[in-house]
Amino acid sequence: MAKVELQQVSKLYGQQQVVYDINAEIQDGEFYVLLGPSGCGKSTTLRMIAGLETISSGLVLISGQPMNHVPPSKRSISMVFQNYALYPHLTVEENILFGLQVRRIAKPECQRRLTKAVEMLGIGELLKRKPRQLSGGQRQRVALGRAIVSQHPICLMDEPLSNLDAQLRGQMRTELKKLQQDLGITMIYVTHDQVEAMTMGDRMLILKEGRVQQIGRPLDVYNRPENLFVAEFIGSPTINTASGVWERRGNQWGVRLKNGIQSLFLPVDQRNIAPNTPLVLGIRPEFLERYSPDNSVSDLQCFTVSVEETELLGSETLVGFNLAGQRWRAKWMGQWQFKVGDSLEIGFRFENILLFEQSTGKLITVNERTMMKEEKLCG
Template identity: 65%
Template sequence: MAEVELRRISKKYDQQMVVHEVNAVIQPGEFFVLVGPSGCGKSTTLRMIAGLEEISTGELLIGGKQMNHVPPSGRNISMVFQNYALYPHLTVQENILFGLQVRKVDKREQAKRLNQTAEMLGLSQLLQRKPRELSGGQRQRVALGRAIVSQHPICLMDEPLSNLDAKLRGQMRTEIRQLQQELGITMIYVTHDQVEAMTMGDRMMVLRDGAVQQVGRPLDVYNHPANLFVAEFTGSPPMNTVHGLWRENNTQSGIEIGSGSDQMLLPLSRVEGVREGASVILGIRPEALQPLPVEQSVSDSTSSDIRRFTVTVQAVEILGSETIVEFELAGARWKAKWNGQWPCRKGETVGVGFDPRQVCLFDQQTGKNLISSAPELKRTDVFQTNAV
């Protein structure tokens, strides 16, 4: 297995820079995910690794050797494309073996690899069929089989599940991850679906407009987003955010949100580098907002870890295993995600509580997460609100 290293990799078309100095070290045997919205440069980055796009500036190293000008055939990699790229006139068997035949691998070795791969992917009964006779999931397995049978130590995947329905995507996510672990290959996987990135990757790189926003383990990225974009991109529903002003004096500090009768001050520990009157954004994930009995929803105590308040329900989505409840607070629309089925109705008053250790604070101009780089909030730091 070989390490893949990107050193300030950039791609420029004419005068437009589409990938900006991407740095990453992908360890042997790692499942590394490039994720971001459409047009962020993730597929272009993958194609530069594959040798299908020329690198404008920077260095690509595979196994410690520079690969900038090495053709795709010399990089010892396999690739699975978004559209499967199967030959319609060839059978499943011929599609899988095509690369080995081009490389003139011994026929006995071809047969051995074919049998192993077909059994692994459940294709043994489909080897004589043509692609038109297969379902979307079966075609995807054939594309995977062609990559696996090559036995290259590095496999690149460019949004391979985007053409499948939701149920099949879930099934294929599990199968691809299991295959990668069983084979021990290095996999670099491109997707715009943050659910795929969270559930499949050992690490993930979040891209936006060709620039790297954050690299880390999925849960680290989710729990400690580097900036507002990453916070809102990961998670479903996305993180609740509300604009406010930072207030600080000799006795307390916190964020002032809302206006008029909806205005409230939410005390927070002092954050280094944040000055009085600074424009900030408060963020809290929907699952951090927990349901509480209405009679317990208002509290003046500052010794509790949970801050309680009452809200009026604006909309409800009961999804079976969970319920999404929308409400207004400080003039902003918030969403809470609760496990189970909650028969709330629009206009109903409910109690909601949350732990201040689960909030994020972002700089309004740069989007940087101010709390992630500050000392961890203490358990005694709580919010006080006048919401009723």
């Protein structure tokens, strides 16, 4: 069983704290992603799991055993670094087998593991080359081969695809996920790329300035971010937001956008929010819909905007406009050729909006079944 647990794990460099009280359980055979912007503490966390950084406080357990004072070589883990860490004077074969030779694994067993790894990675023709003779993708595969032959049940990866071009990154994402599933290993993967996290992870832990923001499955995090930081960090283009204030109308509480374009009244479960409390409304670009009389939808709440930019991406189009003093974007499938200054009527459904407290950034839980709105519909 290759389960990894972090209990109140923190890290200080002198007087500066960079990781705060992380609690997480990575299950056996799980692809677990540590995600966040540069400098958030994700690589430091990974290195504490590996034993390459000391733990200031808290506990790291692997398969139920405390690891705080266990050296890296005794933790039954392999690691793939951002720069691949290949020995330049050794051949591909020698690089892959180096760790096994240090552990004094018998030669027949080394060759058996090498053959299996080479077949999985398709690098048989590279065995006699030196790292300088390899492309970035080939070096990546060699580093993976070294991790495969170790047969450790846990593999740690620190932004292994960041040095590759976009097309190769997409290919390697697929290969890495399949490899992890085929080997049945527990993989802990550090990245700042939310596309990698969304497409590869079974679950993700999102960090900001060393503090955990949310843990969950990628789609759950995307659809139900726990705070505004997570909502804005996950998704491309980023979520559209507009500031508003909390108001009471009759027995209902609701948010009004500051410029008065729209009033939204959304009952909130068991919360007592003071009148005029500043809030933030959010809606993802793909949930904005274009209204036309030929395609009338009665439950859309609409507003008219002026096109400020259009990005044709082939299979989809991004349309930029201004709403409530913020730059918003709509994302639509297909090729829409709008001109700057074109007037569009755009709408959204109430079940697709998110509300956040402006002071804390926390998500406000909304009972979607009882949402109410003003009678100001499209058309």
